[in-house]
Amino acid sequence: MFRTYIKIAWRNLVKNKIYSGINIFGLAIGLTAGFLILQYVNFERSYDTFHSNKNFIYRVVADLETPTGVMNLNNPSFAVPPHLEEEFSEVISAVRFMRVNLLVRRNDVKLTENDAAVADKAFFEVFDFDLLQGDKKTVLTAPYSVVLTQETANKYFGNESAIGKTIKIKDEDINDLNFTVTGIMAEIPENSHIKANMILSMTTYTEGIMPRVNDAWGLYDPSAYILLNPNTDPRELEAKLPAFLERNTGEMMRNDKLFVSLFLEPLSDVYLRSDRGAEYNGDLVTTYVFSIIAIFILLIACINFINLTTARSVERAKEVGVRKVIGAEKRHLSLQFVGESIIISLIAFVIAVGLTILITPVFNELAGKNISDGIFSNPTNILYLFVMAITIGGLAGIYPAFVLSSFKPVHVLKGSFSTGSRGTILRKCLVVTQFTISITLIIGTIIIYYQMNFMRNQELGFNKEHTVMLPVTPSPTQKALKNSIHDISGVISATLTSSAPGIPNSTAYSIIENRNQEDQVISIDAYFVDHDFISQFGLQVVAGRAFSRKFVTDSSEGMVINEKAAKLLGFTSPEGALGVKFSQWGKEGKIIGVVKDFHFRSLQDNIQPLTMTIMPDRTDVLAIKISGQSIEKTLSSIQSTWETILPNDSFDYYFLDEAFDRQYRSQEQFGSLFLNFAILAILISCLGLLGLAAYSILQRRREIGIRKVLGASVAEVVKLLSSDFLKLVIIAFFIASPIAWFIMDIWLSDFAYRISVQWWMFLISGICALIIALGTVSFHAIKASLANPVKSLQTE
Known part of the structure; x- marks a missing residue:
């Protein structure tokens, strides 16, 4: 009996190559994407779990x-x-x-x-x-x-x-x-x-x-x-x-x-749950979002299978009727159809294994970390994918098996069988579900793109372009190195500092006089700089003045703070902080200036209070502003000067804009992964819609022939065949919009500086979904409308 089931299943697959191909390929893509996403989520959740204690x-x-x-x-x-x-x-x-x-x-x-x-x-x-x-x-x-x-x-x-x-x-x-x-x-x-x-x-x-x-x-x-x-x-x-x-x-x-x-x-x-962060930390919201996407993609693949199988139920009605007449029981028929579903899943599983092998290196690159060494690196990976395939095949086959095995042989063999309105309603609901998910992902992709673009183009309050950063050990040679590099053609300016925007900075135990003339003890972000730092980075002084060599005491007693620090001390205006006393790491003096707040951390964080003092023994970075012309020649000259003055030290440099942008690498990787998986989800939805549209048009071929004989134009036929599907997409749009807004609002809450979600983002998503659906359905619709009506009606 089992061999008979396999033969029947194989014959049905071969007989309906297009539908079988769509089913198998869509399920294989869904399995591959779902498996990779779950690998990512499990990897993120596995941080620090390998310690026995x-x-x-x-x-x-x-x-x-x-x-x-x-x-x-x-x-x-x-x-x-x-x-x-x-x-x-x-x-x-x-x-x-x-x-x-x-x-x-x-x-x-x-x-x-x-x-x-x-x-x-x-x-x-x-x-x-x-x-x-x-x-x-x-x-x-x-x-x-x-x-x-x-x-x-x-x-x-x-x-x-x-x-x-x-x-x-x-x-x-x-x-x-x-x-x-x-x-x-x-x-x-x-x-x-x-x-x-x-x-x-x-x-x-x-x-x-x-x-x-x-x-x-x-x-x-x-x-x-x-x-x-x-x-x-x-x-x-x-x-x-x-x-x-x-x-x-x-x-x-x-x-x-x-x-x-x-x-x-x-x-x-x-790693995932602390709100205090770590040098290497993840994002719990991101793991939740990807978990949801994995479920969505697998759900779309299941919906494709159910839709295409139930839609084709009429074609197998006579087969079910004959088999029931000759003694087949309902449970045997159910087992047959669930078995066919599992066979399709197993074929999809084999294809998914191959796709996973090919895609894993690319996936690791997109994720920015080595999530997996390959599907065969851990035997349980194959088991997970196999169980996933069997489970999806079994669950996806239950409903079609129930529908097909419930056909009454008397009605079927008389030719009066109809799937009824319930099957049609179910298929429409499933299509709406598919496109609800797809539109949600389209909206999410658009919001992520604009948020990342917003962060890229946000006014930062400082100049980071063409700035070369050279780590240098504090020593008496620092000043000589800086002066020698400053004289190089192509070098605009140079400054010594302990940090710069986008680079981790120190915190300093400080005692600063507050608005009530009380000593306020704080541990505050601190930059240790030289006289040229503020001018080179283009920081705007809003009260007092910047460090100046004209004032000898600036190097021993001067401090410049940002507006946030002034507010932390209780001053309602920057001018109020001028002249107040401070003590920091053995240095005592007064605040001589206040600079406008600038983003020295990621835009995901609020601007924090910051102090700047001149402290040569703490400056371990030489920041060099260079011309945009002949960059390679300028760098070569800088290296030659370095090797002359510091022959025993390693010459390593990086550009400040790259270091600053590195803060957003994880979010960019999230955006890239989200976009790619959104495309996969839409592709799977389109495959299902393509198969469903083809079958729907096949069922209506005689109706189309009659309409053409009665004078219907090609445009009218295409409109008739496409309108039902487009209505479902519109319904999906109105369901997806609030869901997408809720999910993306949670994601945006991680950013201190964020875009406002605009209505046109949803409109663009809806238009994209309609264009995608129309493009998918119109191929078969146009083909059907151009067909010779004689061929459609010759059997009547």
Whole structure:
């Protein structure tokens, strides 16, 4: 019996090649797209889940409350982690992790490492990063020890064993010191929010460079993680933290009027769910949106199958009637038709596997990360896709099986069978559902495009064009390098700074006089610059003045702030902040100027308060404004000057506009993926509409022949055949519009600066859907209207 079912199914597939092809191809595309999207969602949800202690690791974060507001930080002070480990038996280990940029040298190899970090000795015990060589308990114990990834070790040591050998490292705090390689680790997995290619021991700082940093309660820099005893309730421990802070910093908080609160975030929440962010973090809304898209695409593919199968039910009515007369039971017929559905799904599954193999590299590129090494990299991937195909085939075949197996043989064999209005209504509802989804995706694509375009063209408040950024270690040679580069033909200006828009900046523990003439303690974003920074970046001074060499005290006592900082201090106008006293990192003086707010972070974030002071020992970037002419020649001259003055340092540069735009890379990748999957969804919908239109026109061929004999023109016939489908698209448009508005409003809520959703965006989407539907249906409609009516009527 089973062999008979397969034969019948195969004959039906071959007999109806066009419909079978549309069904199989549409389902294969749906399976491929759905599988890839679910891979993406699962990958995003898998961040930090590979650690065996994942359920007991928590990130420590802090709120800093000042008289004028609360700052939500993603890290506590330097002193918090070691004291937590010391004072609470619930804490097994505490680890600080701090990103740093380093200049690394060994023999003739000299490179700038932007993915380096510093970590406490328990790093490899708390986290399950694979240590290939070395003892995880001791590799980060001694000062001036370093662990390299295998790839990094190969850069400096080639095929030699790196263990026990030394490399020279320096940054703004380390002055060209020898570090011993104590361990080699595997590359940190892609799905980790903690990333580094080399890790220095924290004892380098706590026992060497900054010996009192373990008691620095006011210095906020490293991320902090604690491993709790499995029997510990994190909420109970969190409740003890106010008393912990009071014991250690109570008097300091009251004197400084800065009150700290500590909280514990589960490791699994850091990447996707934390509102405090991390250097590498995802977007929970994005994963939800893609999950919905995956469901939509699979739903569209199922709808295609149901529509085409039920539409063709009349053609198989006599087959069902004959089989019932000779003894076939309803359950046998149902099994037959569900089986056919599953066979189609299995064929689509094989095609989907092939498509997935071809598309995965492109998908990884669009996603901006290695989501998958291929469908065969994990055997469960094949199983997931297979189960998905069988499930869709089974579910999609249930309704057609029920309809076909319910035909009454008496009516069928008399030729009086009709599918009735219920089947027609169902098909129309399914087409409306398909195009509701498609129009929703079209609207979403348009809104995403305009939001990204808005961010690209938004007035930023500073000039970032043709600015070359050169990382440089703070040293007495900085000024000579800057002056020499400034004299190069093609260089317009140059300035030394600790940061620039689009580049992570420091925060500084500061005491600034507020509107009530009280000392206000704040941890505030800070730029450390030279005299030329404000003019080079085109910042607008709205009160007071910029730094000037005419005023000798500017370099030792001057501070410039932005408008947001003035408001944070309670001043209603920028002028009110002029002359107020400040103390920041050992420097005391007065505010000499206020600049207009500018976007030094992404447009997803509100502009934050910012201070600028002249501090040469903190400037580690040389920003060079160059002419747009002969860029390559100018860069070559800059490199020659660099190698003359700093022969032992690596020459690495990047353009500021690229660094600033990199902030939007994840959103652009989201937009690209959304657009591509929207196109796939529309393509699948059109395939279904194409097959349904072809069948509908086939059923009405005699009606078309009669109308043409009676004088109907080609245009009138095309209008008649197209109007029913276009009405369904219009209904879908009115359903999709509020749904799309609701979903995209949630997505736009992540942006501090966003577009307003306009009515014409919906109108464009509706017109696009109508054009797509008309183009899909009109091919068969025109073909039918041009056919010879004699051929349609000759059987009557």
